[in-house]
Structures are given as C-alpha cells and as structure tokens.
Amino acid sequence: MTLKLGLIGHPIGHSLSPWIHAKFIDLAGLTGEYKLYEGDHTKLPEVIQNLKQSGVDGFNITVPYKQVIVDYLDNLDRDAEILGAVNTVVNENGKWKGYSTDGEGYVRSLMDPYPDLLNNGTSVLLLGAGGAARGIYRAIVQKGVKNIDIANRSLDKAEALLPLRTGSAKSKVMSFQEAEQYLHEYDLIIQTTSVGMKPNVEDQIIQLDNIRQNAVVSDIVYQPITTKLLQNAKEHGALIHHGHAMLLYQAQLAFEKWTGKHLDIAHMVDELEEKLRGE
Structure with missing residues (x-):
C-alpha cells in the first residue's frame, strides 16, 4: 500500500x-x-x-x-x-x-502523561474561545468532565461555545481577571490562544498567583516549547503540559x-x- x-x-x-x-x-x-x-x-x-x-x-x-x-x-x-x-x-x-482531530488529539496528548486527569470530578478552566478552544472544549466534555469554565476577553464569544456541551456538563463564562481570582478552584488550566507565541515570548495571558499546588497547566503554544505561562506554572508548584x-x-x-x-x-x-x- x-x-x-x-x-x-x-x-x-x-x-x-x-x-x-x-x-x-x-x-x-x-x-x-x-x-x-x-x-x-x-x-x-x-x-x-x-x-x-x-x-x-x-x-x-x-x-x-x-x-x-x-x-x-x-x-x-x-x-x-x-x-x-x-x-x-x-x-x-x-x-x-x-x-x-484537534480536540481528541489534544485529549490524547494530555492523557499520555496524565492518564487519570480527566474524569467527572475534574474542574477545568479554558482560556480563550477561538477555533482551538471549540475543539478542545467539546472533546473534554465528551470525556465525562462535568465542570469546564471558559475565560475570554469577549464574553459573548465564550458563550458561543456553550452549545457544544453534551450530557450534564456545566460551564460558566468569565473574564480573565475573574479567572485569576478563582484559579485555585481548578485542577486543569488550558491556554488555547496564541498569547506567548514567538516573537512575543514575554506575554502571559493570566497570572498564576492563586493556582492550586499540583494543578496541571497546559499551553497549546509550542514555539517556544516552554512558554512564560508554563515557566510561571512550574515556579508556583504546578505540573505542566507542552503544546507540541x-x-x-x-x-x-x-x-x-x-x-x-x-x-x-x-x-x-x-x-x-x-x-x-x-x-
């Protein structure tokens, strides 16, 4: 063949x-x-x-x-x-x-290092509401995650993701400032925008001061391999997942x-x- x-x-x-x-x-x-x-x-x-x-x-x-x-x-x-x-x-x-295949591909890449991360007790925060976020949001909901919230600059754009839900999944929409305030509530934070991508490597979409110890921070940006967000996550005792x-x-x-x-x-x-x- x-x-x-x-x-x-x-x-x-x-x-x-x-x-x-x-x-x-x-x-x-x-x-x-x-x-x-x-x-x-x-x-x-x-x-x-x-x-x-x-x-x-x-x-x-x-x-x-x-x-x-x-x-x-x-x-x-x-x-x-x-x-x-x-x-x-x-x-x-x-x-x-x-x-x-973007959403399911993302989930596979996450479950390789963290096979037990996605379940009905996992609380997820999605940063961004663009095309990548749509696929990832739907794929994670399909894995049985019951709580997946969305933070975005445009709340209307974030709300447009909500019809992609299946089953009994619950989501609320918030600003990035609110996301920083409630960050300690989440087991998994997924950055789905281009913020932090080369050449703007010093940019970081939210601050992680309130992050929970051993939460997982995932960034789909892969140039640079370790974005400023991921570096900051490690400094705060979080686990990380690379975009590549x-x-x-x-x-x-x-x-x-x-x-x-x-x-x-x-x-x-x-x-x-x-x-x-x-x-």
Missing part, C-alpha cells in the same frame, strides 16, 4: 507535518508520501482539483481553510459538522469525508483514520521537541 497524503494551507512551508507523517509511515511499515499543497485563497480551487485527480488517500487542512474546505467535501463527521471546521479529510471509496504534544497526537488520529493503524508514538514527543529546538 503506497499512501498519498498531504497538507493544504497558507503559509505552510514551516510545517512539521511531512516530518511527522514520514515517521508514522515508517512505524506502520508502509510506503508513501506526504506533500505540501500551498496556495492562497485564489488558488484553492486549483489545489483541490489537483488533489481529486491525484487520487489522494487523505490530507490535512490548516489555516486559513478549516472552514472553507467544508464546501468541497461529500460528507462530514458529526463532530466536524457541529464544530464547523475540518482538519482531516479521508478518501472513503472515492468520497471525501471531513473530520476534526497536541501537534503529534492530532496527527496520530488523522493517520489512524487514513490507514486504520494505531501507532504507539509516546517516544516521539521528545523527538519532536528536539526537532523544534533545532537539535
């Missing part, structure tokens, strides 16, 4: 997806390629047409096309439909079906959907960190 895989987005020249999926292909004992299909919005129809003609087995989509791609698909997974965004497309018997692990595990889930193969990739978290550090 020779896989034809790829990534659509703009710009994507810096993407680590080809490196990650080349490793996955080797681990799975398969042959194949993972190519970059870059183009601005004027070239997207041409990129899509070329992919259809190539008989591609599947591909990923990144910004700015996670919503736009929906118009080119034959079917949508239920979660992708609810989230309104797709980052993985699978060629299923000639039909293109869209999935979202999410990158790896959402790719793992996409690869499963393309091949049906579940790969053990825990050893690759450190490899990816070395790659990001340029070592």
Whole structure:
C-alpha cells in the first residue's frame, strides 16, 4: 500500500507535518508520501482539483481553510459538522469525508502523561474561545468532565461555545481577571490562544498567583516549547503540559483514520521537541 497524503494551507512551508507523517509511515511499515499543497485563497480551487485527480488517500487542512474546505467535501463527521471546521479529510471509496482531530488529539496528548486527569470530578478552566478552544472544549466534555469554565476577553464569544456541551456538563463564562481570582478552584488550566507565541515570548495571558499546588497547566503554544505561562506554572508548584504534544497526537488520529493503524508514538514527543529546538 503506497499512501498519498498531504497538507493544504497558507503559509505552510514551516510545517512539521511531512516530518511527522514520514515517521508514522515508517512505524506502520508502509510506503508513501506526504506533500505540501500551498496556495492562497485564489488558488484553492486549483489545489483541490489537483488533489481529486491525484487520487489522494487523505490530507490535512490548516489555516486559513478549516472552514472553507467544508464546501468541497461529500460528507462530514458529526463532530466536524457541529464544530464547523475540518482538519482531516479521508478518501472513503472515492468520497471525501471531513473530520476534526484537534480536540481528541489534544485529549490524547494530555492523557499520555496524565492518564487519570480527566474524569467527572475534574474542574477545568479554558482560556480563550477561538477555533482551538471549540475543539478542545467539546472533546473534554465528551470525556465525562462535568465542570469546564471558559475565560475570554469577549464574553459573548465564550458563550458561543456553550452549545457544544453534551450530557450534564456545566460551564460558566468569565473574564480573565475573574479567572485569576478563582484559579485555585481548578485542577486543569488550558491556554488555547496564541498569547506567548514567538516573537512575543514575554506575554502571559493570566497570572498564576492563586493556582492550586499540583494543578496541571497546559499551553497549546509550542514555539517556544516552554512558554512564560508554563515557566510561571512550574515556579508556583504546578505540573505542566507542552503544546507540541497536541501537534503529534492530532496527527496520530488523522493517520489512524487514513490507514486504520494505531501507532504507539509516546517516544516521539521528545523527538519532536528536539526537532523544534533545532537539535
């Protein structure tokens, strides 16, 4: 089986997806390629047409096309439909079906180092209410977490996440200032925005003075590897979770959907960190 895989987005020249999926292909004992299909919005129809003609087995989509791609698909997974965004497309018997692996990929990356963290007694604080937050919010609720609150600058945007709830999960919306005040109530704090990303490495979305000892602080930013928020968390006695692990595990889930193969990739978290550090 020779896989034809790829990534659509703009710009994507810096993407680590080809490196990650080349490793996955080797681990799975398969042959194949993972190519970059870059183009601005004027070239997207041409990129899509070329992919259809190539008989591609599947591909990923990144910004700015996670919503736009929906118009080119034959079917949508239920979660992708609810989230309104797709980052993985699978060629299923000639039909293109869209999935979202970001949220579940994040949860997998978290449960690798902290397998018992997510349960109905866990109290979670989500910082931010953008596209990444939507996927993560829904995936965590689906794991049976009963309390997951959202802090954001725009309270209206945070409230727009609430319809994504399932079951008996409860959420309240608050400002970042309120989040700092009540921080001691949470077992897990997840930073889902771009705050602290290079080159603005001194930025920190909230202060952690009120954090609970041994709470877990997770930041989806992976450049730098350890953001100022994570550094501050360690200084306050909290545990930390790095963003590059999410990158790896959402790719793992996409690869499963393309091949049906579940790969053990825990050893690759450190490899990816070395790659990001340029070592």
